[in-house]
Amino acid sequence: MNSPLTRRTFLGASLATAATAALASCAPSTSPAAGRVDRILPTDPLVSQYEDARPSNGTTVTQKLSAGVFDTSVAGIALSTWGYNGALNGPVIRAKTGDTLKVPVTNTLTESTSVHWHGLALHNDADGVPVVTQPAIKPGANFDYQFRLNQPGTYWYHSHVDMQRERGLSGALIIEDPREPLLYDQEWVIVLDDWLDGITGTPEDVLAELSMGMDMSGMDMSGMDMPMTHMLMGATSSYLGGDAGDVRIPAHLFNGRAAQDAEVFQSRPGNRIRLRIINAAGDTAYRVGVPGQKITLTHTDGFPVHHEDVDAVVLGMGERIDAILTVQDGYTPLLAIPEGKDGRAYGLISTGSGTAPAAAVLPSTLNGIVTDGGRLTADDSVLLTSKKPDRIHTMRLTGSMGKYDWSINGRRFDMKKPFAGAFDITLDERVQVKMVNDTTMWHPMHLHGHSFQLSNNGARKDTVIVRPKETVTFEFDADNPGQWIAHCHNAYHAERGMIGLFSYVR
Ligand SMILES: [Cu+2]
Incomplete structure (x- = not known):
């Protein structure tokens, strides 16, 4: 594009x-x-x-x-x-x-x-x-x-x-925030990524293979060599409602490092750490947590939420979570486990005592209380004012793995006709958007230039997980004039056309 x-x-x-x-x-x-x-x-x-x-x-x-x-x-x-x-x-x-x-x-x-x-x-x-x-x-x-x-x-x-x-x-x-209300001793930024470039191929190689689709029903397969280098079959996450991802990932990275080269954070017992976690991946949701210890979720996508103590939090591609963790003595692993895929990324917190655990002894799952940013509720300070929507748009998430023709309302975004199928809005409107997922796969949907609020006083967000056959409703105030796309943050889905345009008109 x-x-x-x-x-x-x-x-x-x-x-x-x-x-x-x-x-x-x-x-x-x-x-x-x-x-x-x-x-x-x-x-x-x-x-x-x-x-x-x-x-x-x-x-x-x-x-x-x-x-x-x-x-x-x-x-x-x-x-x-x-x-x-x-x-x-x-x-x-x-x-x-x-x-x-x-x-x-x-x-x-x-x-x-x-x-x-x-x-x-x-x-x-x-x-x-x-x-x-x-x-x-x-x-x-x-x-x-x-x-x-x-x-x-x-x-x-x-x-x-x-x-x-x-x-x-x-x-x-x-x-x-010059008037930061949250109390903490240290702060760490954690960027998670699913890496393949230069290992199994290039992202373009992956896109080319996926773009062929997997609908081979009408083809004569006899004698055909069908190499599937990149497409991942059977990646399943019940948390995400089924199919977890499309792409085989050789390395999951935590601040640019694979598990064998894990980053070590230095801290002291009892310190409160603010984690700023960013999922920068193309095709992988991560489940993040500390085995045997709760973390307190405080923000999603930049905006404060009612605090929740959880065992793990799932981040779709593009989502962010801020959480508070209290450091225990010794080594503490901070795990990021890819939903439905093999491998993991992690970092270690060290207080200077004990020995670092070997990767092989770390748990491969995180269970208990698990949530995601889309299931949190907004802190009262950032709730939108109560108002009837002036305009309602329905965005159906469409397409399939068969043709790999991901789209919005059946239309694949065309840069040559950016306004075709646009969702027109006018300044100062309260806009309600119903995202209806007609596909059999989850999509992390991202809106540019605005923070929306999920229905029923849900979280303020810009990227939200929409599960298969689910409808997610959100509202935002049209207070930022221009042309703003809304798209799936699965890099491959977006590139194949799962993009819509919110267009301010006079
Ligand atoms: Cu998608």
């Missing part, structure tokens, strides 16, 4: 849409979409007016990012991949609410790129979605992202071009 359209072709697309709509308006209206549509584009003066109205403390935090090729080793295997500033995880960017974040990006790759700021309600032309919000950054070119930070929490950034995120082009973004 990286056709590097220029501003002219971008605007051309919208003009063509307007022209078609103008013609349509002469005919009897058969759908609410008929008639002239005046879309608020990322270049609209309204977008910068809204940015100027965001609070600012006058401080600018600058972090340069250089997207490029580098050599590294994963799980003991030397490989070459792509990342920011020559590392598997990009730098952890830290700033405070009220700060302006400035990120000069240099693209040293041989293809176009972009950076998306996952979870942030920022101005539309900094959202990093090529064609929809900006032209992609061409090879050798630079682009400065600059925006105000208006909501504290655990976020992340990643390329929004093709399968680039499935290499190393992602990193953590932590926005601190």
